[in-house]
Each structure stands twice: as structure tokens, then as C-alpha cells.
Amino acid sequence: xxxxxxELIACASYTHARRHPMVLGRIAGWTPPFQLTITQIVxxxxxxxxxxxxxxxxxxxxxxxVSLMVTTxxxxxxxxxxxxxxxxxxxxxxxxxxxxxxxxxxxxxxAGGRPYRPARPVHTSTGRLWLLGGQE
Numbered sequence: 001x002x003x004x005x006x007e008l009i010a011c012a013s014y015t016h017a018r019r020h021p022m023v024l025g026r027i028a029g030w031t032p033p034f035q036l037t038i039t040q041i042v043x044x045x046x047x048x049x050x051x052x053x054x055x056x057x058x059x060x061x062x063x064x065x066v067s068l069m070v071t072t073x074x075x076x077x078x079x080x081x082x083x084x085x086x087x088x089x090x091x092x093x094x095x096x097x098x099x100x101x102x103x104x105x106x107x108x109x110x111a112g113g114r115p116y117r118p119a120r121p122v123h124t125s126t127g128r129l130w131l132l133g134g135q136e
Contacts, residue, residue, distance in 0.1 A: 039092050040079040047075035 051071050059067040087095035106115035
């Protein structure tokens, strides 16, 4: 190459995009004002469902506006809190799946793709053997 004509090579690196979690930008044609991960949506809906299901147990002890603020604010706060949670370097759903797979795995391990089961012990019965001595 001549000294004065250095060309730049255009390339793309997608490693930055792979570091970010999958987000939902459009839900059934509706676009929320912010992007949510699937984990955040699950936490938001599950927390809201548990709070509404247990409403009669805790809401009677609080004033009406405080109960309403807890019912709406707690799911939003928990969804915000799990947005970047990492367990052992993995996202929350992948870590949960890993733990479920470990709990479901055979305790003795696998051999040849099947659960390893050691051979059952064979119990032999013991008896007496009478030897009659001959006369010589």
C-alpha cells in the first residue's frame, strides 16, 4: 500500500447487543412508555396477583390510600429491582432453570445418558454344612 492511501475497514461488532437482555417493546400492538424485560413483566404480574389475592389479609390494617399505594408501588419497585439481577453470572430465568435442572437430576449421576443405579446387593443365606467323618 502506498503511504498516503490507507483505507478504513468497515465492520460491525455485536457483542454489546448480546450483553443486554431481551426486552419487550410492543405488547399486543401497545407500546409501553419504557422497555421491560420478560423477568420484569413476570415479577410485576406475579407480585400484583399475590397482593390482590391476599388483599383481605393485610389491606384492612392499613388506610385505603396506603393499601392502594402498596398494591401498585410494590410490584413496580420489585420489577425495577430485578432489571439487572445476576445469579452466578447468569440472568434470573437462566439461573432458576439451572437450579431446577440440578434438583431434578438423579442423585447418583448418569451413565450412558441414563440414571445410574448401583446393583442391588445379593444376600446369601448361610447354613450349616455337616461333614461326616469317615472311619479309617
